[in-house]
Amino acid sequence: MSLISKRVMVTGGAGFLGSHLCERLLAAGHEVLCVDNFFTGRRSNIAHLLGNPRFELLRHDVTFPLYVEVDEIYNLACPASPVHYQHDPVQTTKTSVLGAINVLGLAKRLRVPVLQASTSEIYGDPNVHPQREEYWGNVNTLGPRACYDEGKRCAETLFFDYHRQHGLAIKVVRIFNTYGPRMHPDDGRVVSNFIVQALRGDDITLYGDGEQTRAFCFVDDLIEGFLRMMGTPRTVTGPVNLGNPHEITVRELAERVLALTGSSSRLVFRPRPQDDPTQRCPDITKARDLLDWSPKVDLEKGLESTIAYFSDLLSTGGKARPR
Numbered sequence: 001m002s003l004i005s006k007r008v009m010v011t012g013g014a015g016f017l018g019s020h021l022c023e024r025l026l027a028a029g030h031e032v033l034c035v036d037n038f039f040t041g042r043r044s045n046i047a048h049l050l051g052n053p054r055f056e057l058l059r060h061d062v063t064f065p066l067y068v069e070v071d072e073i074y075n076l077a078c079p080a081s082p083v084h085y086q087h088d089p090v091q092t093t094k095t096s097v098l099g100a101i102n103v104l105g106l107a108k109r110l111r112v113p114v115l116q117a118s119t120s121e122i123y124g125d126p127n128v129h130p131q132r133e134e135y136w137g138n139v140n141t142l143g144p145r146a147c148y149d150e151g152k153r154c155a156e157t158l159f160f161d162y163h164r165q166h167g168l169a170i171k172v173v174r175i176f177n178t179y180g181p182r183m184h185p186d187d188g189r190v191v192s193n194f195i196v197q198a199l200r201g202d203d204i205t206l207y208g209d210g211e212q213t214r215a216f217c218f219v220d221d222l223i224e225g226f227l228r229m230m231g232t233p234r235t236v237t238g239p240v241n242l243g244n245p246h247e248i249t250v251r252e253l254a255e256r257v258l259a260l261t262g263s264s265s266r267l268v269f270r271p272r273p274q275d276d277p278t279q280r281c282p283d284i285t286k287a288r289d290l291l292d293w294s295p296k297v298d299l300e301k302g303l304e305s306t307i308a309y310f311s312d313l314l315s316t317g318g319k320a321r322p323r
């Protein structure tokens with residue numbers, strides 16, 4: 001238990017990352033106000049928290065104002081997988097931009113610190129590798145990913161303008177591909193797709209030749225990074241990259257999943273989505289220096305735990321027990 005108990009608001013708290021964050025905050029002795037419109041979040045992600053008297057759930061869309069009293073804010077509300085954020089792209093941009101304005105307005109009224117879940121997608125299809133925070137990115141403003149990328153870029157701008165103009169304590173983290181239990185089985189992200197395909201014996205779908213790279217961070221490591229970032233002095237605003245710098249190709253990921261599941265699924269090739277970044281890997285020097293943070297869970301261990309979750313989910317027809 002931490003010495004000082006706070007009332008902490010988590011927007012997007014019923015989602016994949018948000019539910020893990022709520023859990024960690026409760027375990028540290030805080031009160032948690034989870035705000036979610038359940039667009040991609042699921043009640044089952046937080047069902048095990050509902051009986052906790054320090055946990056409160058508010059069904060609310062962050063594109064609308066919200067008047068509550070809290071001591072700290074984590075702003076995670078936004079669909080994160082390309083399939084989900086491209087489903088209603090206008091709403092995606094609204095969620096990032098109007099959501100940031102409302103959350104910042106709330107933080108300004110209460111004079112409380114606010115953390116923004118930004119993303120490696122603000123680097124677009126990067127031509128600098130690995131990506132450092134100083135890199136300004138390469139985003140196609142007109143493409144199908146722009147609703148997410150540009151919304152998140154604008155949110156960062158708003159955070160830094162509220163900081164400069166109104167003296168707000170802001171914390172901006174740029175999250176790189178993160179995976180783990182409670183990912184949505186149908187959200188189309190590569191780790192969940194490959195595991196579900198392998199467990200069902202379906203074909204493993206490699207987009208393009210599978211030689212594009214990503215670096216995958218396990219959820220527990222990422223949440224630790226969030227908490228450390230929130231705990232930094234006022235002068236630390238970020239942006240700070242959070243991710244696991246172990247870079248692999250998508251094909252290698254497929255092979256790892258096949259080996260760990262013992263599946264005999266075949267690899268098949270499908271067209272590469274437009275503007276799909278070719279290479280992505282974080283430079284985490286800043287996170288190491290400022291937060292004394294680096295990922296501890298290697299890919300093998302993280303995949304094993306994620307495979308166990310999906311295995312359970314598939315065998316119980318979608319009602320996974322919390323882990």
Ligand code: NAD
Pocket residue numbers: 011012013014015016017018035036037038039040041042060061062063075076077078079080081084095099117118119120174175176177178179184
């Ligand atoms: P997720 O889709 O599981 O969670 C997003 C949550 O936000 C869901 O519970 C959803 O219902 C909620 N939400 C969406 N629109 C909302 C709105 N208008 N009002 C209120 N709630 C809303 O995704 P996730 O992977 O948990 O991502 C959480 C955050 O982290 C997102 O902001 C995402 O952009 C960021 N992020 C995640 C990753 C990753 O690899 N998981 C990488 C980069 C950034």
Ligand code: UDP
Pocket residue numbers: 064065066067068101102103104105106107108109
């Ligand atoms: N806001 C909110 N909750 C609050 C305070 C503000 O949702 O507790 C919203 C408010 O509706 C406004 C936005 O945050 O649209 C930005 O607030 P700010 O004070 O920066 O701007 P203003 O109200 O002056 O336009």
Ligand code: UDP
Pocket residue numbers: 081082177188189190191193194205206207208210212214250272273276277
């Ligand atoms: N990908 C793939 N097969 C899938 C899903 C994704 O080959 O079934 C690829 C996708 O083209 C991308 C990488 O895996 O190059 C990561 O995709 P994801 O949607 O998980 O995350 P993001 O593109 O946002 O990094």
